[in-house]
Structure formats: C-alpha cells, structure tokens
Amino acid sequence: MQIRIDKPTKAKAQKAFKSMGIDMSSGVKMFLSQVAMDQCMPFVPSTKKTRAIRKQWDREVAWAIKYGKRYTSAKEMHKDIMMK
Numbered sequence: 001m002q003i004r005i006d007k008p009t010k011a012k013a014q015k016a017f018k019s020m021g022i023d024m025s026s027g028v029k030m031f032l033s034q035v036a037m038d039q040c041m042p043f044v045p046s047t048k049k050t051r052a053i054r055k056q057w058d059r060e061v062a063w064a065i066k067y068g069k070r071y072t073s074a075k076e077m078h079k080d081i082m083m084k
Helices: 007-019 024-038 048-067 074-082
Strands: none
Touching: 007 024
C-alpha cells in the first residue's frame, strides 16, 4: 500500500507512534484493522466547533472530578437523585 502524506504530518505521526512503542506500519495496520472490525472511523473527525465543545466538556469533567459529589454505590446515587 502506498499513501501520500506531507512530510510534517508523517514526522509527527512517526513521533507519536514511536512514543507508543510501535512503528508507522504497525500504527496504520492497527487503524485499518479497527476500521474493518467496527465498519466506521475509530474517532470522530473534528472541526473548530467540535474542538471548542470538547474543550468545554473537558473543563466540566475536570471540575466534576475535583469538586463533584461522590457515591459509594449506584443505590446511594439513585436515592440522592430521587430525593431532589
């Protein structure tokens, strides 16, 4: 298989794969295997708008992790929700 890709993108991808302990060929094989298995992209292609939404979600999740209420069981959570 031959793929045309610009040099900066290729270099960044190789660096990312190397940090995961795999080479470019293995990374591409993993991507294609996932597509074949799931019959869809293994990620949601994003735009500026979706990146902004994701950034907001990430801030909200970080806040919830730091300050949010914790439950020791689903039953405890359900009870708390139903009392409100």
